[in-house]
Amino acid sequence: MRKVLIVGAGQSGLQLALSLLDHDYDVTVMSARTPDEIRSGKVMSTQCMFHSALQHERDHKLNLWEEETVRVEGLGVSIAGPDSSRVLDWFAPLEHYAQSVDQRVKMAAWLELVEDRGGKVVIHGVTTSDLAPLAKLYDLVVVAAGKGELVQLFDRIPERSPYTEPQRALSLAYVHGLEPRPEHSDKAAVRFNIIPGVGELFMIPAYTLSGNCDILFFEGIPGGPLDCWGDRPSPQQHLDRILSLMKQFLPWEYDRSRNAVLTDEKATLAGGYTPVVRSAVGKLPSGTAVLGMADVVVANDPITGQGSNNASHCAASYLDSILEHGDKPFDEAWMTGAFDKYWEYAQHVTTWTNAMLQPPPPHVLQIIGAAGEKPAVATRFANGFSDPTDFQHWFFDPAKAEKYLAEA
Secondary structure: OOOOEEEEEOOOHHHHHHHHOOOOOOEEEEEOOOOOHOOOOOOOOOEOOOHHHHHHHHOOOOOOOOOOOOOOOEEEEEEEOOOOEEEEEEEEEEEEEEEEEOOOHHHHHHHHHHHOOOOEEEOOOOOHHHHHHHHOOOEEEOOOOOOOHHHHHEEOOOOHHHOOOOOOOOEEEEEOOOOOOHOOOOEEEEEEEEEOOOEEEEEEEEOOOOEEEEEEEEEEEOOOOOOOOOOOOHHHHHHHHHHHHHHHHHHHHHHOOOOEEEEOOOOEEOOOOOEEEEOOOOOEOOOOEEEEEEOEEEEEOOHHOOOHHHHHHHHHHHHHHHHHHHHOOOHHHHHHHHHHHHHHHHHHHHHHHHHHHOOOHHHHHHHHHOOOOHHHHHHHHHHHOOHOOOOOOOOOOOHHHHHHHHOO
């Protein structure tokens, strides 16, 4: 039985661990926190997982909350004018529903599930010096912890990493008490609100420790009015500030959010990180090679909502590569090949996300405007969140966009 060590207990690491257990691998997961510590901690992220990523969970019976979690049935886009009026607004249905489960709920339960299904869990923060002797005991070591010292084992790839600093100031709150969007009160949807030159607000229906809720998630252009979290406000002050910014810039969203209350006292988060693509192979001081996955090797800004989806696709891709490799050694050449297979998908997400961080070029503005008049355009854009590989065919290139819009 081949032995695999996975360092990190997030979406990618735990999904890979649990799917390997389905194929009778000897799996050990190292987590810096216990399940109870995860449940009682601060929110870790936003997330909205679309159909193809959700299917990976269904395939391995990991969709433990699917029945009770609100179904996200569409995507809506609004653009604010200089006077905070709504100058554009449209809604498009998703072909298959999406869902968002608070990672405190999911990762705590999945970590327990690893042991229930025969894996081993070690609660211990891991440094490079810790990992060196451990690596000799396993056929394969996978680093799935996207923060901390171990990330330094993986070199940044400059030609795939155009940014050297965060492109958005991020802030979020999980809340109860939002009213339905009146334009589609019978359908829960992610709302993507654009404030030109200022930033974006995403409103994401989700499931948390206390049941279904919504996530209010601001992405602020650095140095602008949404970049205002350096004073680390208290949770209630954090929510009050989010609501105040909504009232100022997006009054139509504030109107249905004015009675929002935090789901719990640890339901706020602020920060930012630099989008980056790194080498998939890390070298320990001993010379042993380890494989990076998900955010360790491809970290995108959350403006396109692809973080947890990328993590799920990475875990599924790596699972296939591991199974296909059989009993052969997991050497550096195999690690590079496993990442290259995943990159065939992830490159499209990175290209799209990096493009969305820049002021939209004329052809993208034309697409967004046309979506308000042509449902087919809106639907294709919305469903691109589930399959970002489609954007290469019509969204990035002005000539392809012009041709598509003419046909639409």
